[in-house]
Amino acid sequence: MTEQRTQHHCDPTKKHDFLIVFDVTDGNPNGDPDAGNLPRTDPETMEGLVTDVALKRKIRNFIGIAAEDQAEPGRFKIFVEHHGVLNDQIRRAYVAQGMDVGRKVEKPVTDAKVIENLRVIKEALPPAFAFTDVPENSDELPSLAYSGEYSETEFKEQLDGLGDTVIAKTKALLSSLKKDSGKPDKNRDNVEKARRWMCENFYDIRMFGAVMSTGLNAGQVRGPLQLTFSRSVDPIIPQDLAITRMAVTDERDRDKLQTIGRKTLIPYGLYVGKGFFSPHLAKQTGVTPEDLSLFWDSLIYMWDMDRSASRGMMAPRGIYIFTHDNKYGNAPVHELFDRVSVVLKEEKSPRKFGDYKVEAPAGGPLDEVGFPGVTLTKLLG
Structure with missing residues (x-):
């Protein structure tokens, strides 16, 4: 220019x-x-x-607009967006590389009404949940497993999508599994992979740096470009x-x-x-x-x-x-x-x-x- x-x-x-x-x-x-x-x-x-924060906001806004004209627009994402959720941004690095975003958990289902409800909605359950049924005369209990992959927003959307087909006790069980899942076990290799992905894809992380250990851990980056x-x-x-x-x-x-x-x-x-x-x-x-x-x-x-x-x-x-x-x-x-x-x-x-x-x-x-x-x-x- x-x-x-x-x-x-x-x-x-x-x-x-x-x-x-x-x-x-x-x-x-x-x-x-x-x-x-x-x-x-x-x-x-x-x-x-x-x-410096006021100037960086203007820079980020410009980069967000100019990104579409770059040869590789995917490299110019903005980490600190207006009204953005930083933990959701970090989660993208894990999802993009197929890394676990939560611990897998499984619980036996003991409530008869919940078992009956899960049998009705089994095919409509969110994909991250798996209901394992057993014959009615079996000594074993059915179980519900959760892969740990949903963010809070995604989980709420999936739960809302079930509508009136899910009873309150089933919702409580699904929420309990989501809560118990938590973050995946710490893995230094995953943190480094996530850090590299964030640097490659987010312009403001490459330039200004970021702390990315607030949710899923993507480490910290010291940015090469600093303003007073x-x-x-x-x-x-x-x-x-x-x-x-x-x-x-x-x-x-x-x-x-x-x-x-x-x-x-x-x-x-x-x-x-x-x-x-x-x-x-x-x-x-x-x-x-x-x-x-x-x-x-x-x-x-x-x-x-x-x-x-x-x-x-x-x-x-x-x-x-x-x-x-x-x-x-x-x-x-x-x-x-x-x-x-x-x-x-x-x-x-x-x-x-x-x-x-x-x-x-x-x-x-x-x-x-x-x-x-x-x-x-x-x-x-």
Whole structure:
């Protein structure tokens, strides 16, 4: 999507450190729930803050949209989805590779009414349950077995599918088997297989890492790409504005002509965030040049996929990528970042990007400015 794209800064075997400069006009870039959703600030300096999590949400949203245009869209699933259930995501790795997602359990059926009911619904039982009947004059008891494979949602759907054919006592027995099944016995090989599958199929796990031991165990992944909080160049002034609504919320307020709502924003803020890419960790998670290329695209275009009246006008203003020839680095990161300067032109309240001056080395190798083995790529700025 950009003519400046080269294999150099998309090479996952190299170390990349980058700065992203972005701004917001008449909007709330990241609300603080501990402060009535006012824009986040450093209380000592009143400089604005945007969390790494807020930026990652925008990146994930962009990747989710862009995935369908990739050569292998299946590699670009998103682990941390809106309203998603993480344990269900982890379970997909076990199911995809035919690994047990629960312990197999079996119980004898002693209640005559339950036995009669199971005989009636035997063919309609969910596939994960197996009823073993015995002759009526036998000394042995019938039994009901469960393979352990259903998630909570799937089990509820299967149970609902039986409708009125299943009596309450039979439902209780099915639920008891589901509860007793629990997680499968720990197996280090299965954990590693699941971890690899998750890395191969979920973009945000490959890049950002994840803790995947909350349900079925898929281990933990340290992500090669890390972001800091972004901080505004100058102090910001959060504002809490009253707005009028011509509709009312409750029936008891019907006689009112209007009600009052709230909007929080800042008039203008220019933010700088920092990021780091580790080739050592990228090798472990399987990051490809396509993954990195799509990440740089996300930093440019994710803002257009995240428009909201509450966020005002947010836009990227500069992306500066320092690529090291040595995978361990050719220069201290802080010294490279210090080469990019963002300062206010005049002593006044800034209201647009043009009120600032951004200085950075020319793009290309930085040998002549004292950083041999480091190349600067400017995607914006």
